[in-house]
Amino acid sequence: MSGVLVVAEARRGELREVTLELIGAAKGLGQGPLSVAVVDHDPSRFADRLALDGVDAVLAVKTPGEHFEPHVAQSALEGLIAAEQPSLVLLAHSIDSLGFAPAVAARGGLGFASDVTRIWWEDGPVVGRSAYGGKLEAELDFPGRDTVLLLLRGGTFEPAEPGGAAPAWREVAVELREPRSEHVEFREVEAGDVDITKADFLLSVGRGIEDKDNVEQFEELAERLGATLSVSRPLVDAGWVPGARQVGQSGKTVKPKVYLALGISGAVQHLAGMRGADTIIAVNTDPEAPIFSVAHYGAVADLFDVAEQLEQQSG
C-alpha cells in the first residue's frame, strides 16, 4: 500500500473548498503519490480546479446519477481503494462523507478516524482529534491497518495552492452499486423562530454596543453577514433583547462553526456558553479582556469601526 488518495467533494456542480484543504494536508505528509478521486456525473468539469501544487493524478469515476448517493459513493470508493491500494484515504468530515465513509471503513476493515484535526506520520499515520466534547485531545494510531481512512475537520488544514504541473487525468472503471436511495430535491431551510443553538455563524454583541438603539444596527449587520445575532447577559438584563438570544450559563450553550464576538469582555458565565465554538473571533478595545483567552482570533479594535467595515465590505 502506498500513496494518498484524496476524495474530492462537490455539491450542485461546485467543488467544495474543503477539498483543497484535504489536498494541502496530504501534501504536507509527503507520503508518496497524491491522487485525487472525483466521483461525479461529470468529473471533467472540476479538472481546472484540481491543477494544484502537490496533486500527481486525478482519478475520475463517472456516476450515472446526477446527485450524491451514499451507496454509489461507497462502492466507488471501495473500487478505487481496491484498484489503487493507497495507504491513506482522506475525506472531509462533512455531512455527505458521514453518509458513506464509515461504511467503507467498516466493510473494508480499514483503519478509521473522523473529525481529525492533526495528522502526522510515524511509520504509519497518527492523528489527533477532540475527545470528551472538546475537554481533551486524543491521539490515535492504526496498528495492523494497511489502509487508513480519515475524515478531516474542515477549516483546519492549510488548503493547497494552485500551481505545479497539470496532474495526470485517468478515468477509472469501477463497478458501481445500484443506488439504494433516491434524490427528490434540494430546499433552503425556512427562517423560523430564532434558535441560536442551531446557527452555524453567530454574531454576538455585548455591553460594548452601549445603546439599545444600536441593537438594530447589529441585527442588520448579522443578516448581511449571514449570521444570527446573539448577545451576552447585560443586554438581556437591560431588556434590550429577549432572553432567547442570550449566550451563557443562564442562557444558551452554543457550538457554532464561527462565533464572532464584538464588544464582549468574556465574563466566566458567558465563556461557559460559547467556548465550545469551533472558531472564536473576538473584537474588544481591552487587550486584557478575558474573551481573548478562549478566542482563536482576536483584534484590539473599536467594534463600531470594525462593524462599519464589515458592513461596507459585505455590501
Add this chain to the structure above:
Amino acid sequence: MARDPKYDILFEPIQLGPKTLKNRFYQVPHCIGAGSEKPGMQAYHRGIKAEGGWGACCTEYCSIHPESDDTSRVSARIWDEGDVRNLKAMTDRLHHFGALAGIELWYGGPHAPCMESRATPRGPSQIPSDFELNIHPRYMDKDDINEVQQMYVDAAIRARDAGFDIVYVYGAHAYLPFQFLSPFYNRRTDEYGGSFENRARFWKESLEKVREAVGDDCAIASRFAVDHLLGATSIQVDEDGVRFVEHVDHLVDLWDLTVGDIAEWGQNAGPSRFFEENHEKPFTGQVKAGNHTNKPVVGVGRVTNPDTMVAIIQSGQFDIIGAARPSISDPFLPKKIEEGRPDDIRECIGCNQCISRWEIGGPPMVCTQNATAGEEYRRGWPPEKFSKAGNADKGVLVVGAGPAGMECAMVLGKRQMSAVHLVEADSEIGGCVNWISKLGHSDGKENLFRGTARGLGEWSRIVNYRQVQLDKLKNVEVHLNSRLSAQDVLEYGAEIVVIATGCHFATDGLNPATHTPIPGADTSLDWQLTPDEVVAGNKPIGQRVLVLENEAYFMGASIAQKLAGEGKDVTLVTQAADVADYMHYTLEAPMLHRDLHRLGVDIRTYTMVDSIEPGACTLYNVWDDRHKDKVEVDTVVLCTQRLSNDELYRELKSDPAALQREGIEAVYIIGDASAPRMIVDSVFDGHRLAREIDSDNPAMPLPFIRERRLWGDTGNGDFESQLLAPSDMVAAG
C-alpha cells in the same frame, strides 16, 4: 473547587484603624426590621452573612437617644444597658464567624417623628423635615449641641461595651451631622453655620469626641453622602463633598460613601428599574480618584458581579466593596467566590422589596431572591443548608414552573427528595417573570432627574438562578411544553402533588374597589387587553389608551410607561390616592412619576371606570360618583385584579377516591395559584412548603418564633426565660 486567582484581590485584608478587615466584602448598614428589640432576628440575619464570608456586618441605623425615634420604622437603638445586651447577641455571633461588627450611630433630627418616645428632636435650624410629616425640630443652641454630641459619645461607649468593632458617626441620608453641613438645612449664623468650616464643625467635633472616647479600641467610620443631588443648594461632590472628606480625613478610619438623602432614598438604594450596577460611581468614585483621602473607602451600587467587584478595587474606585441588597440576596456570596463557584451566586434583582417592608414600618424584611432573609432566626432557615426530608422516599410532581414552582422544586431537590418532577406548560421555565421582565421601559430617553427607565431585565435573574440550580440537581427533572390535565396528574405516579399554576388578570374589570365587573369590560374583544396581552403584542393598540389600575403595585404604571414610550396617548386611572402606591415603598415612585409626567401620561387618581363602550370610557371621581366624565379611547388595558388558575387543583380535590386509588397522598397549592400575590411572596410560599414538606400538616405553616416578652417575666431588661433558639446547624441529611 478552588478560588479563581483573579478574585484574590477581594480576599486581601485591609486595616481599619485598630481593626483588621479580613477581606473586601462589607455589609454596609441597612434596615431589616429587627433593631434592638428582636435580638434573635438581628443576630441571626447579620450572623448568616458572617457565616457566608462577609468581612464586616453592620447594624441598621442605630438610634443614640429616644429623641431619635423613627417609629413605626424600625431602627436599632443603643439607649441603655438592655440594648447593649441585646446587640451583643449580634456582635458575638459575628465574631464567632470572624467578621467585624459595625454600628451606625444615628440621630435623625426632624426626619425622626418620635412617635413612640414622644420626645422632641433637635436640629440645626428650624426647618421641618422634607421627608416626614413636617416634623419641626427644636433649634439647637450651644448647650443642645454639646448635649447631642455627648449622646454620640455615650452611645459609642455603649457600643464598645456591646462588642462593636466599627463605630459610625452617621451623616448620610441627610441625618443630623449632614443637616449641619448642608446649607439646605443649616441657616445658622453662629460658628456652626455659614462658612464651610462652620457648617462642618458639628460633625467634626462629634468625630473628635467619639474618637477620643473609643478610637483606640474601635475603628471610627463615617457615612457621608458626598453629593446631595440637589445641585448648589446643598452638598455637591466636587465642592463641599471632597472638601469635607479632606477636612476630617484624619478623624476617620473608614469612609462609607453614598449619595442623596432620605427624602428620595431611591437615588442611593437605586432600584434596577432605573439604575444599573455601580451607578453611584460618578459621585462616590471621585473621592479616591481625586486623591482626597488617605483612608480606606467603602461604597455601594448594587454590585453583584464578582468581576465588577474586582474592577472596582483594581481601578481604585473603592478599597472595599460595600453591599446591602446583594448581601441580603446572597449571604454566601463571598464564600461562593472563594469556593470557585461564582455561578451559584444568587444575584440581587433590585426590586427593593426588602426596603419596602422597612418603608411600610414594622414588618420584617423579605427578599425575592432569598426566601430565607428575615427567617434565619424565627423559622430557623439557613439559605444554603437543607435537611434531608423525612419523607424523601416520596415522589413529587410540581405543576407549573413559575416563581413558586421553581423555588419549591429546587428546595425539595436540595432536601434530597428521591424524585421531583417540575412540569411546565410553556416552552421555558419562569412563569410570569418571563413577561414581567419585559416591562419597565418607556422611550429610552433620559429622565428629568437622575434615573432612566431601563426595564426590569434584571428580574429575570429570578429564573436564571433557579435554572442553574435545577440543572445541578440530579433528583429533579424539568419538563417543558407539557400541560397536564387532572387525569395526567392522577396517572403521574407521584405521591405528593404541588399545584403552582399561577394566575390570570380579570377579563371583565372585576376589581377590589367595587367588587363587581365593570359594564362593558371584556378583554376577549380585540380593543381591550390584560397587561400580559400588551406584552405579548398580539393585539393592536390604538393611539388613545386608557389604563385602569386598581392593583396598587407596578402593573398599570408599567403598561402606561411602555405605551406612552411608544408614542401613545395614555390616560392612567386609579381609584387610589396615587398610582402604583406600593412603588413608594420600593423607592421607585419618584423616578416613575418623573417618567410618566415627561411622557405626558394623563394621571387620574381617586377615579374609577363606570362603564366601557367602543371608543369611550365613562369615569367618575370616587368622592363624587354623580358626576361622570366620558373619555374617548381606542384601547383599554385592565389591570384591575388577578384570579388564581386553580381549576386543576379544584378538580383533583373534588375526587378524593381517585387520589387515593392512584396513591396520591397529598395535593398542595402554592403561589399565585393559591392566591395572587407579589413575586417575593410566591417564592416564599414555594420555599416554605418545601422546607416543611415533612411536617405533620405541610399545608399549614409551622409556628415561627415571635420575639416578645411574656407576661409575668420580671421587668424590662431582666429576662428570666430563655428565648428559644433554633438549632444552629441544620442536621445534615
Add this chain to the structure above:
Amino acid sequence: MRIVVPVKQVAVVDEDFELVDGGSAVDPDFLEWSLNEWDEFSVEAALQMGDEVIVVTVGEEEATEGLLACLAKGADRALRIWDPALEGADALAVARVLAAAVGRESPDLVLCGVQSSDAVNSATGIGLAAHLDLPHLAVARAISADGDSLTVERELEGGLIEVVRVGLPALLTVQTGINEPRYANLRAIKQAREKPLEVLDLAGLGLSESDVDAARGSRLRKLAVPEAGEGAEMLQGSPAEVATRIREIVAERLSA
C-alpha cells in the same frame, strides 16, 4: 414496524479531572454519565413511528440507567452488551458488535443518533449499516413513513436540505431537533424496571475477541489536555484590514 434504536450512555468530564492509566483514560471518579442527547431524538422518532421499539447499547453497568430511561419513555425491550474485550472499543468495533445484536432482531428500521456527545465520531450508525448491509442515510432532520418507504430530509451544510427517498428496511442517523422528545412520568420510570432488560457478552452474541479486533478502526495512544492555546492569533492593522481578515476566516470556516 419494529424499530431498533442503538443508544449510548455518554460521559461528561468534570471541570477538574485527572487522567489515569498512563494518560490513556480519564479517572472514572470525574465522569458523569447520561443518555446521549442525540439518542433522545432517535428514541422519540422510533416511539412515534414504531409498533415495537427495542433499545440496544454497548456499555458497562452505568449504561443501564440510560436503557431504563428509554424503557420509561416507552421502549418495549432493552439489551445491554458488555465484555471486558470491549474496553476501549472504537466506533467501528462497537458497530460490529451492534450488528450482531441488531441483526438478531430483524428490524424494519434502525434509528441511530448522528453522533455521541463525548466521542463525536459520527460513524457508528453508518458503520453498523454497512455490517448489516442496510440502505442508509445520514443526518435526518425529518422522516415520514409512506408504506414501505421513507421520505427523509437530510440536513446539509449552510442551511441546505436534501429530500431523499429510501425503502425499508433501512438505517437512518437522526439529528437533534427532529422532534420533541417525550419525557417519562414517575409511574413510567418505576414501571421501566419491570420491562425486559437483557445483558449479553460477546459469546452470547456469537462473537469472538478476534472479531472485535478485526473490526477496530483505531487505537487510542493517549489523551492529553489541549494546550491552553498560544492564545488568540491577534489580527493587526486598520479596522478595514481586520474586517477583511475576519471575513476571510468566516468564509473558510463556514465552507467546511
